[in-house]
Amino acid sequence: MSVSVSGANNGATVDPISDDGNGIYTTGYTPTTTGTDEIAISLSGVAIAGSPYTSNVITSDAENVAVDTQPQQTIAGQPIAGPPAALVTDNLSNAVSGVEVIAGLQSGNFDSGTTSVNSDGSGIATFSDLVINTAGAYIMEFNAVGVSEDAVSRNLMWFRRLLLKRFPFPAIIKPVRLPPIWLSHL
Known part of the structure; x- marks a missing residue:
């Protein structure tokens, strides 16, 4: 057989x-x-x-949200470079489209930009116009509507007046914290 x-x-x-x-x-x-x-x-x-x-x-409902495109060093007042994007997948790791993904900051708010984007046909929600006007360290969170709280994906983002280098941010579902960097004003 x-x-x-x-x-x-x-x-x-x-x-x-x-x-x-x-x-x-x-x-x-x-x-x-x-x-x-x-x-x-x-x-x-x-x-x-x-x-x-x-x-x-067939696919199941959305089960995971993970970082697809990492935010990059950005000058305060400009759209966050990358741009940051989240990938929504089901229990088989298949992309799920049409899921509302919300971007937020663990502390504070974005000064401007669209914070709610639906995942596209590839399961990706891209946040191309988010702006923070004040230099500093921020923790960005993605959450997909209908996905459990355990699947919230966080990234530590650094904003400053000078671009130094890009920091790698692992694409994982659990919270990630990177060591702080001290910046001086020009």
Whole structure:
């Protein structure tokens, strides 16, 4: 007996086939992408009746929000460089579109810009016009409507009058804090 998967999950690993000894065989596969799959089953090289079978893999609701594009060093009063963006995914790590993502600061507010953006067809919500006018250190948070509080993604952003270098911000779901940098006024 052989089993193969084509379509959205083409070439997916199929679990070993077990013979229950009563003419019933058991196997499976774990899809990682949404879409339509065809599962071809053959016995002694001959397709069994009804093969290939169609399987529609659908996404679940949004489950995670993570940083997609890291905010970069920015001059106070200018739109945050990057621009910062969040990626919304389901439990299979598939992008989820149409989810409202809200950007905020752990302390204070943005001085201007759009703080609520829907994720696009790639699951990405980009915040291209957020501005903070006062130089300093800020913690930015992303939250997707319908995603649990545990999935809030935070980034520490630094704003100052001079650009020095870009800091790496890991794309993770748990809060991240980077060590402070001391800045002097010109």
